[in-house]
Amino acid sequence: MSYVAIADRDHEQEHHDPQTFLTKYIWSQDHKVIAVQYGITAIFVGLIALGLSAMMRLQLGFPNQFSFINPENYYQFITMHGMIMVIYLLTALFLGGFGNYLIPLQCGSRDMVFPYLNMLSYWVYLLSVIILIISFFVPGGSTGAGWTLYPPQAIMQGTPGTDWGILLMLASLAVFIVAFTMGGLNYVTTVLQARCQGMTLMRMPLSVWGIFIATILGLLAFPALLVSAIMMLFDKTLMTSFFMPAISSMGVDPGYTGGSPILFQHLFWFFGHPEVYIVALPAFGIVSDLLSTHARKNIFGYRMMVWAIVAIGGLSFIVWAHHMYVSGMNPYFGFFFATTTLIIAVPTAIKVYNWVLTLWQGNIHLRVPMLFAIGFIFTFIHGGLTGLFLGNVTIDLPLSDTYFVVAHFHMVMGVSPVLVVFGAIYHWWPKITGKMYNETLGKWHFWMTFLGTYAIYLPMHYLGFAGVPRRYFAMGNTEFLPDSAQDLNAAITISALFVALTQILFFVNMIWSLWKGPKSDPNPWDATTLEWQTPDHPPKHGNWGHELPVVHRWAYDYSVPGYEEDFIPQNVPADKAPAGRDHGEDH
Amino acid sequence: MEIGLITLAVILATLLGWLLKQSFNTQPWIAEQVSATAHHGPLGGSSNTRLIALMALMAVVTSFFALILSAYALRMELGDWVPMTEPQLLWTNTVMLIFASLALQWTRNGAVKGQASRLKPGLIATGVLTAGFIIGQLIAWQQLQAGGQLITNNPSNAFFYFLTGAHAVHIIGGMYVWARATARVMLGTAEGGTIRRSIELCTIYWHFLLLVWLILFGLLLST
Structure with missing residues (x-):
């Protein structure tokens, strides 16, 4: 028997539904459960980071009124707030959470192609979060180097947490990257290989497009953070001089020679700028779907939206040094990076125009998700x-x-x-x-x-x-x-x-x-995408019962002229409903 | 950062070309009847799933090493760089890794042709040669340490240890997959098609890491 992907396997044969509480909710290989695990963990650490920002604001708004905030832990709050929000909350929630939940359901597959690896990805992520949280409680506390962890100050005496905090921070990042890579390989391969019949790339909902391209960015950009984290760990523990210049610390020579702090900045921002879009692209995709669904109108310029996502993804790799203008650079470099930065505004602006044009003359339902989507614009x-x-x-x-x-x-x-x-x-x-x-x-x-x-x-x-x-x-x-x-x-x-x-x-x-909420309709928003067409509600393990769905149309057949309802789900055959906009009165 | 950028540009251009082919000239808003038995999957169906995942992994590893090399090039330009003399043992190790790759290729060819007798000797030879490479690298480290070439001496030393270590870790990761395939062959639990695919994927990964090593070794020798 040759290898058969999960998505193509017979339901009864390969998908033994997990029976015990442990296999169903804890050591689960079901992408939906893993998504929720990712989501809850990410939101939990996000709340810690929210608490840290409240402490910072207390000091800034009412200086020196609170004895529990001193300069040292203020810097620790800044650092941990930034790092947690950007990496452990947003990256994990968009890709580990929504990516896990939406990719198989919206692509019409039974699960991720490597469910075991997917489970492992969550547990390794949890490990990175635990290491991160431990760093609050070690002697000297967590690192206070700022979320960018610039050397030399990140590992020199005088910065809070240079004994243990910085080590745990770097270790936690390395572990997070391993977890992300396991998840990311899964997301990319699932999108490429496990889509159901008829789900061509250009019929995928924009949520999947956003998550897909963001995952590719993550896979290529996180290695830069890994490299810089490892090299800084070497500088800290083995006294190498990758980043550490010859320096005197409180009158003592720690023994570093001639390293380059700017080198760290290059590596960090080579990851750091794509990271902005690792968070933004899934958001772009999801917002497009929310707007289209709740405005009962097809997304304006679908192909342009896809290409804008791809273009932003590509461009995000050549703008990193705009974070380093104050570090000093050749004016020609500055000119180059300013230019690329302004160019990236073009596809981004296209997306914004298309969102607004999607709303134009739509049948806008100001339900809660729609309010948030418009608020985002x-x-x-x-x-x-x-x-x-x-x-x-x-x-x-x-x-x-x-x-x-x-x-x-x-x-x-x-x-x-x-x-x-x-x-x-x-x-x-x-x-x-x-x-x-x-x-x-x-x-x-x-x-x-x-x-x-x-x-x-x-x-x-x-x-x-x-x-x-x-x-x-x-x-x-x-x-x-x-x-x-x-x-x-x-x-x-x-x-x-x-x-x-x-x-x-x-x-x-x-x-x-x-606890007490009313049962929801299987498709409360009258949406077209596949996750709302599952035979069970909420979808069970394996998602699709006995037969995988077959897709006949794109995800945006809203208010198609000549059809009695204002939406046509993706799995409705072309001979049962109008076959597209061109066949309606708009033609 | 040029090395990192060029590598990424190549990876992204490949992806972009493929995406263009998939999406150019399509009219997504037109619905079409799709038969449930129609062939699907943009890359020839789902039997390629693990190959696609491996390609994605190799792209990640390429990015990782390209970024270290970028850092290497940037750091080298600073004044305190003193080129390191690499131990001669690295040549022997390189030959071992080349033979490991060849042995695996030989095994793979046998598996494809259905010559099951090649599997056991081929896989064992691969394992021995690859383990030999790793041990050889460790001995090279020891020789350097004994000769006073510590990691702290100079950034070129630090990069040497970092690069060889990172490369060895990737090989050890591959050895895990190799060990699983070999165990199944030894225990006789292997199924023809599955084991053939495992060996095929291992072969690609081994060749890839050999290529990475040759580039690293060439760079270490020339600088």
């Missing part, structure tokens, strides 16, 4: 536009070390993806759990989060313009700042605490839904 445009400013060397230099940058990347990389995360959870919650949530509570959650985050980050741009430096524990000698800057800081802190507390609404809603 706002925050993404705001965050994206400030990115155009910062992509230019001359504007970046004065703004780089101010709150303008904090505002920019939190808008574009914090708030925007998180809104998509919420939108996606509200959208797929009925499919995952089989239960509905409270719509009103969800809308409250949206409005308070959306307006609250604007109250946090919009004023931060002004603080940045005024010259308020970032990374500072306390303002110090900054007489050039008006007193009102501190008032604004206090207001931002109050908004931040408000938004943080608002998230309780989300958890209350979800717990209530699980």
